[in-house]
Amino acid sequence: MSQRIVVLALITGFLRAQSALIGPVEGFVFDPPTRTIRAVNGVLGSATLGRALSRDLDFASIAPHASFGIGFRRGECLLISGLDSGQPTAAAISACPSLPEGVAWSGDGSAAALYSRTGNWIQSLTGLPFAPAAGAPVSLSPLGGALAAVAAAKSHLAFGMDSGSVYWMIPGQSFVPLASQVQARALVFSDDESALYVLDASNRCVVEIDLATSASRIYAVDMLQDPIALQPVGGAPHSLYVLGRADRLLVTLDGPSHQVTASVALNFEPAGFERLGKGSAVLKPRARSRDPLWAVTTTPLLSVYFIPAATSSGEEGRR
Numbered sequence: 001m002s003q004r005i006v007v008l009a010l011i012t013g014f015l016r017a018q019s020a021l022i023g024p025v026e027g028f029v030f031d032p033p034t035r036t037i038r039a040v041n042g043v044l045g046s047a048t049l050g051r052a053l054s055r056d057l058d059f060a061s062i063a064p065h066a067s068f069g070i071g072f073r074r075g076e077c078l079l080i081s082g083l084d085s086g087q088p089t090a091a092a093i094s095a096c097p098s099l100p101e102g103v104a105w106s107g108d109g110s111a112a113a114l115y116s117r118t119g120n121w122i123q124s125l126t127g128l129p130f131a132p133a134a135g136a137p138v139s140l141s142p143l144g145g146a147l148a149a150v151a152a153a154k155s156h157l158a159f160g161m162d163s164g165s166v167y168w169m170i171p172g173q174s175f176v177p178l179a180s181q182v183q184a185r186a187l188v189f190s191d192d193e194s195a196l197y198v199l200d201a202s203n204r205c206v207v208e209i210d211l212a213t214s215a216s217r218i219y220a221v222d223m224l225q226d227p228i229a230l231q232p233v234g235g236a237p238h239s240l241y242v243l244g245r246a247d248r249l250l251v252t253l254d255g256p257s258h259q260v261t262a263s264v265a266l267n268f269e270p271a272g273f274e275r276l277g278k279g280s281a282v283l284k285p286r287a288r289s290r291d292p293l294w295a296v297t298t299t300p301l302l303s304v305y306f307i308p309a310a311t312s313s314g315e316e317g318r319r
Contacts, residue, residue, distance in 0.1 A: 023041060024042055025040065025042075026040040026042065026277045026280060027065060029276065030060035030071075031049070031293075032285060032286060033286050033288055034052060036055050036057065037054040037057065037060055037080065038053060039051075039053065040276065040293070040295070045297075047305070048307065049293065054080050054088050056074075058099060059071065060080065061103035061112075063128065063129070064107060064108075064275035066129075067081070067084035067085075068080060068081040070093070070103060070112065071090065072099050073090075077096035078091065079093050079129060093125070093132050093134055095134040095136070096123065097137065102150070103115075104151055104152040105275070108154065110128050110154055111127075111128065112125045112152055120139060120140050120141050121137045121138060121140060122137070122138050123136070123137040126171070140159070144161070146161065147160075147162075148160045148183070148184050149185060149186050151196065153193045156169060158178065160182070161184075162183070164180055165177060166179040166182060178196065178214075179207060179209060183201045183202035188230055188231060193211075197240060199221075199228075199230045201227055204222045204225075204227060205220050205221055206230060206242065207219075219240065221242050221253070223247075223251065224242065224244035224247050225247055226244050226246035228244070231275075240252070241273070241296075243270045243272065243283070244270075245269055246269070248266040250283075250296065262302060264303075266304060268294055270294070271284045279298045281296055282294070282295050292309055295307060
């Protein structure tokens with residue numbers, strides 16, 4: 001009898017070890033072709049996509065360089081946590097009635113904004129991950145035009161309308177105009193949340209707005225014909241990465257000089273920035289099962305890599 005108990009304990013321990021994630025993990029991504037969340041195992045340049053950690057998801061978004069995210073399954077909004085354990089749990093979040101088209105996260109992952117451009121609504125989530133609380137969905141139709149871009153901070157959010165205005169919104173309060181006559185293709189807060197960056201596609205520039213003084217500065221990105229996304233450079237809150245979609249180009253803007261200091265040509269059409277690890281981001285998620293995942297890392301050098309579709313082939317790639 002004692003031998004059976006020992007054998008059973010060994011088998012149980014082995015299964016637990018198999019279910020846990022072993023080795024370095026760059027981050028976690030929602031994988032649309034398989035409708036699952038998967039780990040990016042290893043470091044970029046020799047990384048692979050791990051096994052499915054949460055299945056049958058209609059949509060999911062992972063908090064920046066964290067092990068939890070928000071998912072939707074059959075109309076139910078879920079807080080999915082414990083991804084780094086290999087055995088994630090899912091808990092329902094009430095008062096999220098509609099499937100969003102996207103999620104904008106605060107830098108620390110404590111808050112998020114669910115949004116729909118076609119539905120023209122936005123909804124805030126706070127208290128993540130331990131005590132999630134959903135605000136009421138807010139229709140943006142009274143402002144005129146359609147939602148164009150969203151950014152989230154710990155206690156407030158910002159959004160741009162295709163009518164040419166950008167607003168600052170504190171949950172439960174009215175909209176505060178921040179900018180006008182800009183075609184906001186993308187918005188992002190600085191890492192310290194002291195500034196908001198507006199990617200103005202029509203004027204091909206980035207407008208930096210100081211949230212304390214409302215003063216603004218302009219970064220020209222006229223080398224890009226189709227700018228679509230931007231992200232602060234870690235450790236330098238007044239420097240930025242900007243993506244050109246049709247241009248297939250990633251450029252670095254230096255804050256003090258307002259000049260382009262580096263650029264990387266891409267051999268694929270990027271979709272945007274989705275933060276992955278502390279110094280990395282996904283540039284293009286997988287659309288089909290045979291597609292690779294494209295990502296960028298800033299350390300030790302600015303480099304773009306692909307993560308192959310097959311996890312057993314041992315392939316690796318670098319651009």
